[in-house]
Amino acid sequence: MNLFVELLAAGGVAGAKVGIAALGFALIFYTTREMHFAFGAVAVAAAYPCYWVVSALGDGPVATALGLLAALAAAVLLSIALHKYVYLRLRSVLPVVMASLGISLIVENLIQIVAGPDIQVLNYPALLSVVEIGSVRMRVLEIGVFIGFVIVAVAIDVFLNHTRVGQGLGATMDDPGMAELVGVRTSRMRIGAYAAGAALGALSGILMLVDTGLKPANGFSLLLYALIITIMGRGSMRSVAVWSLLFGIIRSLWSWQFSPDLQELAVFALMVSYLIIRDSWDRYQFNRIRPISRPAGPVAADLRA
Amino acid sequence: MRFLMTTFMLMEVYAIVAMSLNLLLGVAGRFSAYEAALMGVGAYTAALLATKLGLSLAWGCFAGALMGALIGTSFQVAARHMDFFTFNITSFAFQMALYETLLKWRGVTAGSFGIFNIPRPEIAGVSFATLEAYLAFTTICAGVIIGLLLYIERSPFALALRGLRDGEKALQSLGKNTFALKLKVFAISGAATGFAGGLLAGLTRTIHPSMFFVYLSVVLMVFVVAGGRGNLRGTVVAVFVLIMLEQAITLIPGIPTAQIGAVQRLFYGAVLLGVIMFRPNGLLPESPIFARTKFPGIKPVEGGFAFLAQSDGQRP
Numbered sequence: 113m114n115l116f117v118e119l120l121a122a123g124g125v126a127g128a129k130v131g132i133a134a135l136g137f138a139l140i141f142y143t144t145r146e147m148h149f150a151f152g153a154v155a156v157a158a159a160y161p162c163y164w165v166v167s168a169l170g171d172g173p174v175a176t177a178l179g180l181l182a183a184l185a186a187a188v189l190l191s192i193a194l195h196k197y198v199y200l201r202l203r204s205v206l207p208v209v210m211a212s213l214g215i216s217l218i219v220e221n222l223i224q225i226v227a228g229p230d231i232q233v234l235n236y237p238a239l240l241s242v243v244e245i246g247s248v249r250m251r252v253l254e255i256g257v258f259i260g261f262v263i264v265a266v267a268i269d270v271f272l273n274h275t276r277v278g279q280g281l282g283a284t285m286d287d288p289g290m291a292e293l294v295g296v297r298t299s300r301m302r303i304g305a306y307a308a309g310a311a312l313g314a315l316s317g318i319l320m321l322v323d324t325g326l327k328p329a330n331g332f333s334l335l336l337y338a339l340i341i342t343i344m345g346r347g348s349m350r351s352v353a354v355w356s357l358l359f360g361i362i363r364s365l366w367s368w369q370f371s372p373d374l375q376e377l378a379v380f381a382l383m384v385s386y387l388i389i390r391d392s393w394d395r396y397q398f399n400r401i402r403p404i405s406r407p408a409g410p411v412a413a414d415l416r417a
Numbered sequence: 418m419r420f421l422m423t424t425f426m427l428m429e430v431y432a433i434v435a436m437s438l439n440l441l442l443g444v445a446g447r448f449s450a451y452e453a454a455l456m457g458v459g460a461y462t463a464a465l466l467a468t469k470l471g472l473s474l475a476w477g478c479f480a481g482a483l484m485g486a487l488i489g490t491s492f493q494v495a496a497r498h499m500d501f502f503t504f505n506i507t508s509f510a511f512q513m514a515l516y517e518t519l520l521k522w523r524g525v526t527a528g529s530f531g532i533f534n535i536p537r538p539e540i541a542g543v544s545f546a547t548l549e550a551y552l553a554f555t556t557i558c559a560g561v562i563i564g565l566l567l568y569i570e571r572s573p574f575a576l577a578l579r580g581l582r583d584g585e586k587a588l589q590s591l592g593k594n595t596f597a598l599k600l601k602v603f604a605i606s607g608a609a610t611g612f613a614g615g616l617l618a619g620l621t622r623t624i625h626p627s628m629f630f631v632y633l634s635v636v637l638m639v640f641v642v643a644g645g646r647g648n649l650r651g652t653v654v655a656v657f658v659l660i661m662l663e664q665a666i667t668l669i670p671g672i673p674t675a676q677i678g679a680v681q682r683l684f685y686g687a688v689l690l691g692v693i694m695f696r697p698n699g700l701l702p703e704s705p706i707f708a709r710t711k712f713p714g715i716k717p718v719e720g721g722f723a724f725l726a727q728s729d730g731q732r733p
Contacts, residue, residue, distance in 0.1 A: 147502065198694065204723040205501060206448065210642060211693045213635055217686025221679040229675070332631070336509060343506045377521055380514035387507050388495045395498040 118248050119364045125254040127360020128261035129319060130337045131353060135264060136312025137338040138345055138352040140191075142285040143305035146199050148191075149212035152335025153219040155313030156328060158187035159321045160223060163232050171236065180318065187314035188307045190219075195306045216331065224328040231325035239322060253323060264312065265353040272349060281305065285347065340383050422552050424664060426620050429559035430613045432656040435640035436566045436649045437609035442638070443647040443703070444575055445602045446582030448501070450508040450634050451492070452610055454515035457629030459485045459614025461519060464532045464624055474538035478558070478615030485611020488515075489603040497596065512631050519626040531625025535618050555616055562609055563653065569605065570649045578602055579647065579706055632682070639689045645699025646722060654701060659688065697722065 137151050162179035169175035194215060199208050239253040271278040283291035284301040292298050316334065320326045341359060345352035359379070366378050434456055441447050462484045463477030472480075492511060496504055519526050526532070537546045538554065545554040569575055580588040581598055589595055618624050644655030663681050666672075672680055692699060 147505065198690075202693070206722040207693050207697060209448075209505065210638065210722065211690055213638070214686045214689030214691075214693065217635065217682050218690065221683040221686065224679040225676055225683070229679070336513065339506050340510055343503050374521055377514060377517035380510050380517060384507055384510050384514055387499070387503055387510075391496075391498040391500075391503060 114247050115368065117246075119368050120361060121248045121250060123361035123364030124357060125250070125258055125360070126364060127357040128258045129316065129323075130334075130341065130359060131261050131356030132257075132264060132312055132319070133316040133334050134338040134341040134345075134352055134356045135268060135349065136309040136316070137335070138309075138342040138349060139268070139305050139312070140309035141342050142347055142349075143281060144195070144199075144302045145205075146195070147205070147209045147212065147339075148194075148199075148309075149209060149335065149339075150194060150216040150219060151191075151309070151313055151338065152331035152333075153216040153223075153328075154187055154190050154194075154310060154331075155317040155334060156320070156326060156331035157219050157223045157317075158183045158190070158310070158314040159317030159326055160227055160232075161186050162318055163234060163321055163326070166234055171234070183314045183318055184311050187310040187317075191306045191310035191313075192303055195303065216335070220328050220331055227328070229327060229329070231327045232321065233325040234321050236322060257319060260315075261353075265349075268349050277304075344383070344386065419548060422548055423620070424660065426552060426555045426616075428657055428660050429555055430617045430620065431637070431640065431660065432653050433559055433562050433566075433613040433616075434610050435637050435644070435652045435656050436563065437606035437613075438637050439641045439644065439647070439649055439652045440566060440569065440575075440578075441602060441606045442641055443645070443652075444570065444582065444649075445578040445599070447493075447599060447602065448505055448508065449489075450505070450631070450638075451512035451515060452637050453629045453631060453633035454512045454519075455485050455488060455607055455610045456614040456617065456633070457519055457624075457626065458488060458515065459611030460618040460624050460629070461526055461532070461614075462611070463615030464535045464618040465525065467536055467618075468532060468534070473540065474536065474615065474619045475540055475554075477538075477618075478612050481611040481615040481618075482608040483611070485607035485609075485614070486604040487607070489607025489610075490600050493599055493603040497599070509631065512634060516626060516629060516631070519629065526626070529625060529627070531623055532618075533623050535622045535624070537619050537622070551619060555620065558612070558616060562612060566609065567649055574601075576706065582647075635689075636685055639685045642722075643688055643692050643700055645701040645703055647703035648699065648701055651699055651701030651703075655699075659685075693722070 133152075133155065136155075137148070140146070140148050140151065162183035165179040165182050166175050169178065194212075198211055198215065202208050202211055239256070240251055242249050242251055243255065245255075272282045273279070280291065280296040281301050281304070283294070283296050284298045284305075288298050291301075313334075317326065320330060320334075337359070341352055341355050344355045362382065363375055363379050366372070366375055370378070434452060438449070438452050441449055459478075459481030462481040463474055466472040466477040466480055467474045492508075496507055499507060520529055522528075537544075537551050539545065543550075545551045577588065577593060577598055580591075580593070581595055585595055588598075617628075621628075640652055640655050640659060643659060644653070645651035663684065666681055666684060667677050
């Protein structure tokens with residue numbers, strides 16, 4: 113039982129780590145419908161300016177703030193530039209996928225040529241001290257990541273549902289054509305989504321820098337988990353947040369009963385089978401013969417359409 | 418000389434896989450990102466049959482082709498109701514799942530150590546153990562398969578596949594079974610890929626999972642994009658030119674050896690981005706399907722990889 117609680121906590125933290133990137137990617141993907149494969153590479157590349165700034169100025173609070181600022185600026189500017197000058201010119205789904213794959217190769221390997229393929233870590237001893245909560249021992253950093261993830265998820269939810277600009281962004285996600293007609297400036301919404309998503313990506317890059325260490329090749333796995341969770345979330349930011357927590361917990365509970373060696377394989381296999389079953393079930397529901405007479409008032413399917 | 422022969426065989430193997438990917442992606446308009454893993458499955462099947470059961474590698478190649486076709490079609494059956502985005506991501510996840518299987522199923526695949534000392538085939542008393550003999554074997558096999566794929570490209574079957582790419586609804590209204598067409602093209606392309614994997618196993622004589630990482634899938638996609646969508650001959654040219662340039666990068670003086678791989682990947686990324694941005698039809702574009710028509714109102718479809726634009730990624 114004790115082990116179970118510990119694994120649950122570890123899984124929640126792992127899910128939160130992936131979840132920050134997944135929320136960022138989902139924000140970009142749902143708003144623009146562009147499959148931004150360079151997301152992971154840009155997130156990792158943006159953490160390098162932070163590393164350079166902090167290792168040049170020492171790890172005081174001012175230097176840390178400057179480093180964070182440099183990383184966020186790099187990620188946001190690079191992503192918006194990619195959106196404006198590459199993706200918008202291609203105007204179609206598959207060319208965007210391929211161009212962003214090319215960009216991710218370019219960014220990742222440029223960073224590798226400039227900074228070397230080795231792992232870089234920033235050491236903050238205060239973040240690594242261990243705290244005991246009940247029977248679970250956790251590092252300060254992990255608690256901070258979890259709280260940060262909850263704050264980001266709730267903030268996005270409140271922003272989308274309770275502010276004017278957020279409602280415009282939500283409208284752009286649901287139906288860009290209609291949103292344009294009622295006066296939402298969808299192109300600005302897209303740029304804003306790129307900025308916010310890239311900032312979240314840069315945060316998860318910096319998290320790697322402080323936690324497990326950062327190397328250029330990390331970008332792809334970061335991207336892949338974020339992508340799969342985004343597709344599983346199906347247009348709703350809430351379900352992206354829930355899925356990323358579930359992802360971490362399933363992954364960690366797997367090592368409770370089965371070989372931890374097969375963790376990655378199990379996660380990928382479960383995700384592929386979930387997606388396959390979900391879409392087959394959807395098609396089954398869609399093809400089913402429904403009675404012609406329907407109850408008065410809106411049906412769930414009408415609300416969804 | 419050995420280096421040249423090995424590179425030439427590598428070109429032939431990649432040409433087979435890239436052409437079958439072009440049949441899938443360029444001619445039939447079906448995206449797939451798990452070609453590298455499929456090649457790995459073919460290579461492992463052939464190698465395991467050769468080392469554990471003592472079967473000739475030639476038969477192993479056929480078994481690998483069978484496995485490739487089986488996995489390709491079963492994935493297509495499982496994923497037939499997906500929209501483009503979901504299918505795209507699922508195929509990436511499938512590539513990772515297959516890769517992890519090769520890496521972690523230690524009892525069969527020997528994990529990250531890989532399989533050593535794969536015997537080269539012996540057919541009717543003629544041994545193909547030396548590199549020169551194996552070059553002849555690979556060239557004959559590759560010639561036959563490339564010829565078959567080129568024949569398929571000009572056949573009425575490929576015309577139906579192009580219809581699948583440019584207007585699936587229109588093809589259905591003409592009475593074609595589009596799902597059967599998709600299954601056929603996945604089977605053909607999977608079989609060619611699996612066979613090429615078997616050839617690769619005999620070429621390197623050592624296989625390990627990191628040869629079949631997702632990066633290889635992206636490189637194969639670069640070959641297809643650079644060669645020209647739907648033009649298989651262009652793909653052959655692209656494979657030969659790009660691999661020659663990739664090998665030429667290693668000869669540039671002044672690059673430290675640790676960074677050569679990074680420079681090569683950078684080169685492939687730049688080629689992919691440049692071709693997609695500035696020459697979306699590829700370096701050798703597909704010739705128009707009908708050169709002349711008696712209906713002047715008929716307009717050719719949009720070139721490049723824009724054929725998914727109308728579906729908009731919406732759910733059915």
